[in-house]
Amino acid sequence: MLQEIKLCTYSRAAIKAAKEYLSKAGTVRRGVYDLSEEATINYENAYENIAKLMKFGKEEIFFVSSKREFDLRVLDGPFNEIPKGFVDISSILHRDLCFDKAFLSGEAIGVPGLDVVGMKKEVLESMDALEFGGDMISYVGKYNFKYAELPHKFSAGTPDVASIVALGAAANEYSVSENIDTVSEHFKDLLQSRGIDFRYFHLSNCFEVSSKLLYVPRDNPEEIFEVLV
Amino acid sequence: MILKEDFYSGCTFLDNAATTLKPKVVVSEYIDYFYKKPDVEKVRDRVAKFIGTDSSKIKFTRGTTNSLNKIASFYRGKISSVSLPISSHHSNLLPWQRIANLNFVDVDNKGELGEFSQADLVTVDHVSNVLGTINPVKEIAKKAKLQKSIVVVDGAQAPSHLKVNVEELGCDFYTFSSHKMYGPTGLGILYDKNNVIEEDYYNYKAIASFYKALEYLENNFDKVKNEKILASYLSQGLKGLGVKVFGGDNRVGIFSFAIEGVHPHDIATFLNSHGIAVRAGHHCAQPLMKFLGVNATSRASLGIYNDKEDVDKFLDSLEQCISFFST
Numbered sequence A: 001m002l003q004e005i006k007l008c009t010y011s012r013a014a015i016k017a018a019k020e021y022l023s024k025a026g027t028v029r030r031g032v033y034d035l036s037e038e039a040t041i042n043y044e045n046a047y048e049n050i051a052k053l054m055k056f057g058k059e060e061i062f063f064v065s066s067k068r069e070f071d072l073r074v075l076d077g078p079f080n081e082i083p084k085g086f087v088d089i090s091s092i093l094h095r096d097l098c099f100d101k102a103f104l105s106g107e108a109i110g111v112p113g114l115d116v117v118g119m120k121k122e123v124l125e126s127m128d129a130l131e132f133g134g135d136m137i138s139y140v141g142k143y144n145f146k147y148a149e150l151p152h153k154f155s156a157g158t159p160d161v162a163s164i165v166a167l168g169a170a171a172n173e174y175s176v177s178e179n180i181d182t183v184s185e186h187f188k189d190l191l192q193s194r195g196i197d198f199r200y201f202h203l204s205n206c207f208e209v210s211s212k213l214l215y216v217p218r219d220n221p222e223e224i225f226e227v228l229v
Numbered sequence B: 001m002i003l004k005e006d007f008y009s010g011c012t013f014l015d016n017a018a019t020t021l022k023p024k025v026v027v028s029e030y031i032d033y034f035y036k037k038p039d040v041e042k043v044r045d046r047v048a049k050f051i052g053t054d055s056s057k058i059k060f061t062r063g064t065t066n067s068l069n070k071i072a073s074f075y076r077g078k079i080s081s082v083s084l085p086i087s088s089h090h091s092n093l094l095p096w097q098r099i100a101n102l103n104f105v106d107v108d109n110k111g112e113l114g115e116f117s118q119a120d121l122v123t124v125d126h127v128s129n130v131l132g133t134i135n136p137v138k139e140i141a142k143k144a145k146l147q148k149s150i151v152v153v154d155g156a157q158a159p160s161h162l163k164v165n166v167e168e169l170g171c172d173f174y175t176f177s178s179h180k181m182y183g184p185t186g187l188g189i190l191y192d193k194n195n196v197i198e199e200d201y202y203n204y205k206a207i208a209s210f211y212k213a214l215e216y217l218e219n220n221f222d223k224v225k226n227e228k229i230l231a232s233y234l235s236q237g238l239k240g241l242g243v244k245v246f247g248g249d250n251r252v253g254i255f256s257f258a259i260e261g262v263h264p265h266d267i268a269t270f271l272n273s274h275g276i277a278v279r280a281g282h283h284c285a286q287p288l289m290k291f292l293g294v295n296a297t298s299r300a301s302l303g304i305y306n307d308k309e310d311v312d313k314f315l316d317s318l319e320q321c322i323s324f325f326s327t
Helices: A013-022 A034-054 A067-073 A076-081 A089-094 A121-126 A161-177 A185-193 B024-031 B039-050 B064-075 B136-146 B205-220 B221-240 B265-275 B286-292 B308-326
Strands: A061-064 A101-105 A115-119 A138-140 A145-147 A208-209 A210-217 B058-061 B081-085 B100-103 B121-125 B150-154 B173-175 B190-191 B254-258 B280-283 B297-301
Touching: A013 A034, A013 A061, A013 A161, A013 B024, A034 A061, A034 A101, A034 A115, A034 A161, A138 B286, A161 B205, B024 B205, B039 B058, B039 B205, B064 B150, B064 B173, B064 B190, B121 B136, B136 B150, B205 B221, B221 B254, B221 B308, B265 B280, B265 B297, B265 B308
Parallel strands: B081 B100, B081 B121, B121 B150, B150 B173
Antiparallel strands: A061 A115, A101 A115, A138 A145, A208 A210, B058 B190, B173 B190, B254 B297, B280 B297
């Protein structure tokens, strides 16, 4: 049932952040000029916001482009049960009790096309990187190389800065919102009656109007997004 | 200047080999498709046409690095030797270090490559991201194919500077990144002649807006052709200032340079204070830096929107930089 639901969260903050970055460009980490430095600060802040939402350290997250890759190459166990396109808030909130790894779908908080994996630092330090090249190194010789420190070790090639800063903005918006426990019972029931697991949705911004379920970004109520079921 | 008005600008941007600015039409398309799925096959068709091939051979990836890693993963255990230039970008070196024995091809002082030794797989950068050299990919591929080698081309720096026809080049793989050719970050293109790499990509906003970037680039391709004249002008200017330029004349508008006694980062910082963006560092090519006997270089690289005024401003500021650091 859950896999068949088409659902996407709308984030105005995400769109704004992506637009701002793309309008100015500038690569992260490697430039010695103002545009690049500005991009680097925004990029670093995004890392922090996303990690904070996932309850991991900044050096404990890395980005993947699809659930498939994540399934095949990184994790096993209970996380395979999480359908693509959703953030399993319960697994994140209860990470310390149950899990040492978590998966955040960008689509679930408003940024389709980019997902995040969180794993403990000790595990990431002992793991090989998933991809090689670009700035994920501290030294490169003709026949060998040394890894850069986390989180750069898992960031081969030019990062998808536009999506990452967007996800950072969405994560920040999410973090400052109401906790899942305070969500009104009404919307919880409403979602459950439509087969949506309430844990996967940002309920405080949900409204029911004329039998449609709408998602309303609280900073701009005019930009309404319909939840399709 | 119609072209400059198409971009949000705030400085004289000469770091195009790292990433280009994005036209306003690309940014607005990216936002329009933030939550929509575009006609992916329409984009694939346009990309295929742009590089002279059939859309069935085009794969979308996260970028050039991702493409090269996918190719190396596919050949892991299937090949044992790789021949590649010393000028290779880390992204076209590290993946091979992990799966094969490497034979390096040196560059001469004009930036030209020597002979590739026989290997199971031959890989080459179409355009060097440090030296700007246009490598003779067609000839390299032809020779490699006589020896039945697989041919992989890192095209990251090429399509924004040259007309590329992958079928004419005769390679098995050719890959490049959207963000270095006026498109969004997070998207790569992989030409996969024999259809061996699996596509698992769904960043639709990037795919949709890359269509607009290609359209923009194609509509302004006369500017790309004119770059040769501007590059020649820049080259003469650098020589006139007595600056050491790495590489020769067979190049696109990418110039790595050094000023004796001045650190490359100091040059970039000085130019930044004059509103000019250039790059300083190892440019993800540490083995080449070692080969050239330097730790880093400064690099100025041209884009479609740069003009003589930009080059004059750059040369004028560089002259002041030389004078500043010599006193």
